[in-house]
Amino acid sequence: MASNGPMILCDGLVKIYKVQDLEMVALGGLDLVVERGEFMAIIGPSGSGKSTLMNILGGLDRPSAGKAVVDGQDLLKLSTVALTKYRREKVGFVWQQPSRNLIPYLTVNENVQLPMIVAGLGPKEREDWAQQLLEAVGLWSRRHHALAQLSGGEQQRTAIAVGLANKPVLLLADEPTGEVDTVTAQAIIDTLRTLSEEFGLTVVMVTHDVRASNQVDRVVTIRDGRTSSERVRRLQAGGEDADAPSGEGEPLQDDANGQAGRSISADPAAAFHEYVVLDSAGRLQVPREFLEALGISDRAQIDLTDEGILIRPAMGLSDTTAQAARAAEAAESWARPGRSRDLRLQVAGARRNLRRLLGRGDQADQTKDIT
Ligand code: ADP
Numbered sequence: 001m002a003s004n005g006p007m008i009l010c011d012g013l014v015k016i017y018k019v020q021d022l023e024m025v026a027l028g029g030l031d032l033v034v035e036r037g038e039f040m041a042i043i044g045p046s047g048s049g050k051s052t053l054m055n056i057l058g059g060l061d062r063p064s065a066g067k068a069v070v071d072g073q074d075l076l077k078l079s080t081v082a083l084t085k086y087r088r089e090k091v092g093f094v095w096q097q098p099s100r101n102l103i104p105y106l107t108v109n110e111n112v113q114l115p116m117i118v119a120g121l122g123p124k125e126r127e128d129w130a131q132q133l134l135e136a137v138g139l140w141s142r143r144h145h146a147l148a149q150l151s152g153g154e155q156q157r158t159a160i161a162v163g164l165a166n167k168p169v170l171l172l173a174d175e176p177t178g179e180v181d182t183v184t185a186q187a188i189i190d191t192l193r194t195l196s197e198e199f200g201l202t203v204v205m206v207t208h209d210v211r212a213s214n215q216v217d218r219v220v221t222i223r224d225g226r227t228s229s230e231r232v233r234r235l236q237a238g239g240e241d242a243d244a245p246s247g248e249g250e251p252l253q254d255d256a257n258g259q260a261g262r263s264i265s266a267d268p269a270a271a272f273h274e275y276v277v278l279d280s281a282g283r284l285q286v287p288r289e290f291l292e293a294l295g296i297s298d299r300a301q302i303d304l305t306d307e308g309i310l311i312r313p314a315m316g317l318s319d320t321t322a323q324a325a326r327a328a329e330a331a332e333s334w335a336r337p338g339r340s341r342d343l344r345l346q347v348a349g350a351r352r353n354l355r356r357l358l359g360r361g362d363q364a365d366q367t368k369d370i371t
């Protein structure tokens with residue numbers, strides 16, 4: 001039941017867990033579109049709903065409301081039987097602990113072939129596909145090894161091969177580099193990228209590893225169960241990404257196969273566009289740091305300017321100057337060294353604007369009170 005739409009479409013996705021009498025909103029209306037063949041990462045603070053999203057996309061958990069369509073299948077509408085079939089046929093999983101995918105007393109090759117036996121594949125088909133997979137993850141020479149003879153990274157690469165044994169269209173990896181050192185993490189990311197390119201696989205990876213998140217096409221940030229911002233890799237002008245400013249884009253590198261591959265920039269800030277995500281009602285999440293920096297709490301003033309949309313502290317009729325002064329003070333104390341340079345520059349700009357506002361305090365007093 002393949003379709004031509006995106007691989008993943010979540011629209012206002014809600015997941016509520018009931019714990020005794022309490023309702024816990026793990027996903028509070030999450031929007032996400034993942035195109036076919038994308039290699040993308042999801043980041044976000046602990047408890048923001050990343051694993052909940054992965055479990056729903058993997059058919060391990062049921063959404064409470066909203067929309068979750070994967071490869072044309074509406075996960076809210078699938079029967080239990082259909083959901084089990086979906087889980088077995090459409091998705092592959094890679095977990096933080098490789099052991100969740102592996103059986104310790106079987107060899108590498110046996111582990112990879114086991115799901116194929118369950119799926120009813122013949123011996124020849126199994127051997128061919130296991131060989132392709134083990135070559136792709138770089139473990140063909142170790143196929144007869146017992147799992148205990150493998151390093152952590154090799155075990156995780158075996159787990160990736162096992163996750164792909166049923167030829168899924170979507171690979172979900174929840175913190176796959178969470179328990180390994182940097183070098184091993186790199187090998188795991190490289191493996192995932194190779195698989196994505198070689199098999200046209202869509203890969204969604206949850207990670208808190210900044211290096212890992214800098215090596216994907218797109219990074220989506222989840223906060224409080226909603227998508228809040230996203231970074232998209234810039235391609236050089238003339239490439240696919242038309243709005244990348246020329247000269248600033250990162251050149252495409254040729255990889256070992258002579259193909260234009262995804263290159264890794266030493267300066268991630270230069271390699272990504274950062275976007276804030278809007279939902280269908282036009283709501284967006286303003287980064288908490290920005291709100292703190294300007295002393296904005298539950299109300300803000302929003303204006304359309306030549307530069308774009310300006311969000312600034314709400315100015316009441318009587319207390320305009322006092323509020324602006326408080327905001328400038330908050331910005332002053334906030335913009336201390338140790339914050340990222342990018343944020344400090346942005347706050348410095350906001351501070352300049354606030355000073356201008358302070359200078360115009362009397363004028364603003366005559367405007368209508370919107371708070
Ligand atoms: P993340 O993976 O981003 O750390 P999770 O998706 O695991 O976050 O959790 C999101 C929120 O939902 C957390 O507050 C967590 O406590 C809650 N949660 C997750 N799974 C369950 C569950 N099975 N029952 C109750 N609450 C849960």
Ligand code: MG
Pocket residue numbers: 050051052
């Ligand atoms: Mg998690």
